[in-house]
Amino acid sequence: MPRKRQPATPAPKARPSALVDTRVVYCGDCLEQLKTLPDGCVDLVYIDPPFNSNRNYEVFWGETKEKRAFEDRHASTQAYIDYMRPRCVELARVLKKTGSFYYHCDWHASHYVRVMLDQIFGENCHLNEIIWRRTNSRTETDQWPRLHDTILVYTGGGDWTFHPTMVEGDITKVPHTLVIGPDGDKYNTKDLTGPGITKAGESGKPWRGFNPTSFGRHWGYSHGQMDEWDRARRIHWPKKKGAAGGFPRLLDDVPFEPKTRAVQIGSVWTDIDRLNQTAKERLGYPTQKPLALLERIIKGSSNPNDIVLDAFCGCGTALVAAQNLGRQWVGIDISPTACRVMAKRLKDVCGMRESEPGHRAKDLRSFIVRDLPWTIEKLKAIPHFEFENWAVIGLGGIPNKVQVGDMGIDGRIFPVGARPSDADAKAGQTASMFAGDWFPIQVKQSERVGRPDIDAFEAVMVREDRQRGFFVAFSYTHDAEQECAAFHKRTGRVIKTITVREILDEQHVQKM
Ligand SMILES: C[S@@+](CC[C@H](N)C(=O)[O-])C[C@H]1O[C@@H](n2cnc3c(N)ncnc32)[C@H](O)[C@@H]1O
Incomplete structure (x- = not known):
């Protein structure tokens, strides 16, 4: 059995890794991206891959009419394990011997995942099965309610970094x-x-x-x-x-004082809640994990300047936690939408700058997103719902949660200063959380959008009583542009036609 590395190494001065580019988000299947990384180059791996459940995790903002391949690929637990095994083999290869590996899963497959990881890392390298109680209550009439996720922890095979987490506990x-x-x-x-x-x-x-x-x-x-x-x-x-x-x-002659002392956090975590509907850090991504959870893992199993890798990074919770804690990081996600959301989050939450594609992240406060479908041709080829998400996020909006029966609205822009009313915030629907202060976005993944599409969007604007709306497409006919002008003359309402080229060149900003 390898031994824990003691004592913790002092924080080295921040410097880029010689082995691997850091502060990089790769867009693509992690199996392919991991093959480009050298052996033993990262200190901590955390993954939270889609589980073998009937939920479609590749969908970004909830239900969509598009069905991606995941449910089919994972038709059985065996198929899920077969899918994850080569990816975990690659992750074990890029993990340093002194590194730690965290696999976040739930009851669906945790027992199979444990057997698979024992085979890949070796049974002796299994360190912990962490139980994270993510919710307090659920009602089930025919079984015990399932309240927790499981996080399996392994070491890379050598001495590993571990910092016990202490909290003030009440002992009286x-x-x-x-x-x-x-x-x-x-x-x-x-x-x-x-x-x-x-x-x-x-x-x-x-x-x-x-x-x-x-x-x-x-x-x-x-x-x-x-x-x-x-x-x-x-x-x-x-x-x-x-x-x-x-x-x-x-x-008593003196007031009562509860006695506390530092107690060590064990393998059952009950003090971190999942993100509720109104949590500040919530982006609306269904499987987003709380920052506090990732911070605990990163603080416990790495040192400042160590490299943290999340190969299924969703909206980038592990990357934000790593950046905030002075670690270097690498993220991978197959979804271009996830990568754009991450980029926005790193800019908004961590105050980072995004470097131009094709360059390196220059300094500790900049990052880069690689292998995104940046060209018009690639954007024409991605699935329609990914394109819709890309366009809406590109305009700074929030994609519609439901893409079936979306009533002609693919997303909404909430102007700076719009605030949710308390009642709406409690009700929890992102789109309805802002008291009436929003502009609709309509997206078509086509060239030469014509007058009938503009007519349909005009009906949406009138129905919703909106003064301003945005249409995104590759190009528009002359008729379509003329109809927008006529609509403005008739009703005073404005439809801004934006092209994909304008978003790519960031020229759309002048029209907003
Ligand atoms: C459960 S989510 C991760 C959520 C993340 N922990 C967070 O807090 O935001 C799983 C992510 O894995 C991505 N994914 C699925 N298959 C993948 C693959 N083969 N390679 C890389 N990413 C993949 C999905 O696009 C999805 O964003």
Whole structure:
């Protein structure tokens, strides 16, 4: 069994890796992209691949009419494992011997994945099975509700980096005798009576209207002593006089303080919630994982400047966490839409700059997206829903969640300053979260869009009572442009026709 690397190496000065370009997002199948990387070049791998479930993970913003190959490819668990095995073999090859590997999955295939990973890395390199409780409640009438994901952890085969994660844990039980004192602080309290009746002296006599004898008890202190405590505001008086349990009680002389000490986080993680509908970091991507989860993994299993690789990186949570924590990173995703969303996120959240395609990411604050279908020809060839997502995101909008029955709207632009109303935010639909302040986008993956398409979009604008809307296509007929002008004259509403070439050349900005 390899051993944990101790002590943690001090943070080296940030420098680019000699082995591999970092701060790069590759668009493509990770199997192909990984083959271009040298052996033993990354320190930490995290993957969260699509599971063998009936959910279609390649869909970016929810349901679509397009069906990608995934459900078919993964028709059975065996097919899923067959699909993942060569990719995991490549990941094991590019992982340093001193590195760690995290595979995020759920009940569908975690048992098969574990067997596969034991075979690839060796049983002795299995470090942990982490249970991440991602939700507290689900209702199932016929089985125990499934509340957790499983994260399998392996070492690359040598000594590995590990930093225990400590949190402040409460080690005292909160006493049930806690009350709010006259100063607003919480106090533990003591009973002023003891069990049993006594006839001797004042201990069996009523005090301030409370008679302990009628409850089979006696005062444990003299009336004088209790008067003194009352003057010092140390007596807690019950709301209802004499009711069971309603005797005056003595406050401690100091407020109650829960005792805490640092406790180590174990393999069951219950303190990180999945992203709820209104979470700030939420982008609307259905399988987006919380940043806190990735930060814990990266902090625990890497050092500053180490290289983190996510080969199924979705909307880039691992990359953002790595960048924020001063690690270098490489991301791969097969979906061009995911890559564009990631690029936007790295710019918006991490304040990074995107370098020109064909160049290297120049400095620690710049990144590059490689192998995107940047040409008109490639954009004509990608699936329609990917094209729609590309165009809407290119305009700075949010693609429609539902592409079936989208009522002629493929996406919406929310002007800067638009804010969700509380009720809408609670309802949780991104598109309806902004109080009426949005512009519709219509996308056609075709050349020479003509007047009938513009007519249909005009109907949408009137129906939705929008003053401004955007149409994206490869080109437009003269009739289409004339109809937009006529519509403006008739109604005062504006339709901006944008071409794909304008988005590629970033010329569309002037029209926005
Ligand atoms: C479950 S999501 C990852 C979500 C990610 N952890 C996050 O927080 O955003 C899986 C991603 O894997 C991508 N994917 C599927 N097959 C792939 C492949 N062969 N190579 C690279 N990426 C792939 C999908 O496009 C999808 O974005």
